[in-house]
Structures are given as structure tokens and as C-alpha cells.
Amino acid sequence: MAQKVIPEVDKEWSKISFKWRRLLPIKKDRPPSPIKFEADEEVLNELLDRSNKIIDELIKKSKIDASGHAKLITTDKIVIDPRVRWKCQIPICFGFGTSINCPPHSPTTDQMREIISCYKHAILVSFYPPKKNHVFPSILLGVQGDVNLLNQMVGMIEGEATYLGYYLAMGFKGGPCVGCGFFSPEYFKDLMQQKKIPTCPTLNGEMCRQYLRARPALEACGVDSFATAVKCGEKAPYVINPEHPDESIPFVVWHGIVFVV
Numbered sequence: 001m002a003q004k005v006i007p008e009v010d011k012e013w014s015k016i017s018f019k020w021r022r023l024l025p026i027k028k029d030r031p032p033s034p035i036k037f038e039a040d041e042e043v044l045n046e047l048l049d050r051s052n053k054i055i056d057e058l059i060k061k062s063k064i065d066a067s068g069h070a071k072l073i074t075t076d077k078i079v080i081d082p083r084v085r086w087k088c089q090i091p092i093c094f095g096f097g098t099s100i101n102c103p104p105h106s107p108t109t110d111q112m113r114e115i116i117s118c119y120k121h122a123i124l125v126s127f128y129p130p131k132k133n134h135v136f137p138s139i140l141l142g143v144q145g146d147v148n149l150l151n152q153m154v155g156m157i158e159g160e161a162t163y164l165g166y167y168l169a170m171g172f173k174g175g176p177c178v179g180c181g182f183f184s185p186e187y188f189k190d191l192m193q194q195k196k197i198p199t200c201p202t203l204n205g206e207m208c209r210q211y212l213r214a215r216p217a218l219e220a221c222g223v224d225s226f227a228t229a230v231k232c233g234e235k236a237p238y239v240i241n242p243e244h245p246d247e248s249i250p251f252v253v254w255h256g257i258v259f260v261v
């Protein structure tokens with residue numbers, strides 16, 4: 001069966017990402033930040049303020065019924081559990097193998113342990129998307145936009161941390177890559193029918209179409225984001241079934257983590 005070609009419109013996403021990055025003052029208006037090797041409480045609090053501003057503005061710009069916030073955490077609160085990555089494979093997730101940001105290509109649990117061991121401070125993002133996007137019928141096409149928005153939040157917070165001097169800041173978020181067409185409405189039906197759909201270009205040695213936005217999935221790297229969030233004082237989430245009426249669901253939450261210093 002012939003493979004579908006990604007339409008031009010999907011290739012425009014990176015430009016859109018650039019535009020979205022203009023929410024905060026553009027970079028040329030900012031004084032250069034000295035590189036920082038240690039945590040500075042004042043700068044971390046400034047990053048927290050900017051992170052909350054990013055979350056609020058992205059939600060406002062998206063015109064959705066959602067909320068979110070950022071929290072400064074220490075990395076000793078992050079829960080790593082090898083079962084989390086195995087759950088990408090047993091039973092197999094629709095995202096498995098589809099991009100550089102999911103298993104088996106993403107950082108492994110052990111590699112993630114090594115990455116986390118290099119940081120003491122991080123920003124935890126909690127994003128509460130519209131509940132209706134996680135139940136039938138909207139779930140078939142609604143979740144993608146929420147994951148993309150979370151990706152955008154994490155990518156921009158990582159950028160802010162970098163411009164504040166934390167040049168090794170690194171972001172991760174929940175959920176597979178859904179940005180450039182593979183899980184878009186156009187391909188979702190084909191995916192469910194086990195038809196051949198385009199693979200992530202990076203797996204073929206090509207550039208990521210959304211390099212400013214795409215980040216590895218936390219779960220792919222063995223991070224239990226729910227246990228982590230609860231340990232950091234966030235509300236315990238619910239296991240929901242897409243058949244639940246949305247008014248019966250207390251809330252839906254997705255998390256991202258940006259390691260700072």
C-alpha cells in the first residue's frame with residue numbers, strides 16, 4: 001500500500017511554533033544572562049513566574065476550557081519505576097516506535113536516572129485540559145491538541161530557563177509525539193485500521209518537523225509522573241474510562257517536567 005505524503009500544511013507547524021514563542025518579550029530585548037552552574041533562588045523564582053505566565057498565555061491563546069500551573073520541585077521527589085516504560089510495550093501503546101520520543105528510541109529508564117542525577121531543581125508543569133477531550137467521541141481527535149499544548153509549554157519553559165543562564169535545562173512531557181500528522185485526524189483512522197502511516201522523519205535521519213516543541217515522553221523514560229506529582233503536593237489523578245460521561249470525571253491532568261540545574 002502506498003504511503004500517504006504529509007501535506008504541506010503539516011510542514012508549516014515549525015513556523016507556528018516560532019510565532020508562539022513571541023508570547024514573552026522577544027529575545028533581542030533581553031540582556032545576556034551569565035551562565036549559571038548553581039541554583040540561584042531569585043532566578044529560580046523568576047523562572048517560576050515566567051513558567052506560570054507561559055502556561056496562562058498559551059491556554060488563553062488556545063481558547064480552551066483549561067487551567068494549569070508550574071511548581072518548583074527538587075529532583076529527589078521524582079519517581080522512576082521501570083514498569084512505567086514497560087507499560088508502553090505491555091500492552092503495546094499506539095505511540096510505541098512511532099517517533100524518536102517514544103520507546104524503543106527515547107532515553108531508557110537507566111539513562112533517565114543518569115540524567116536526573118545531574119539536576120537538583122526542576123519545574124513541574126500540571127496542565128488540566130478540557131475533560132471532554134478525554135472521553136468519547138472527542139477523545140478520537142481531541143487529545144492531540146492537549147498534548148501539543150503541553151509540549152509547547154515545556155519547550156518554552158525550557159527556553160526560558162536557558163535564557164536565564166541554565167543552559168543545560170531539559171524538558172520532558174507526558175504523551176507521545178502527536179504534532180506533525182501521525183496522530184492527526186487525517187491519519188488516526190488509518191492508524192486504527194493498521195494501515196501504513198508516515199513514520200517520524202528523525203527515524204530516517206531527517207530533521208524533526210517541530211524541533212522547538214517535540215520532547216520525549218516522561219513515561220517512555222520510566223518517570224511515574226502521577227506518583228511524582230502527588231509526592232510534590234499535587235492532587236491525585238483518577239483512572240478514567242473514555243466511556244465515562246465527562247461530567248462524572250473530577251479532572252484530567254497531564255504533567256511535564258523541565259530539569260533546570
Ligand code: SF4
Pocket residue numbers: 098099100101177178179180182200201202207208209210211214
Ligand atoms: S518529526 Fe518531531 S514532532 Fe514529528 S513525530 Fe518526529 S519527533 Fe515528533
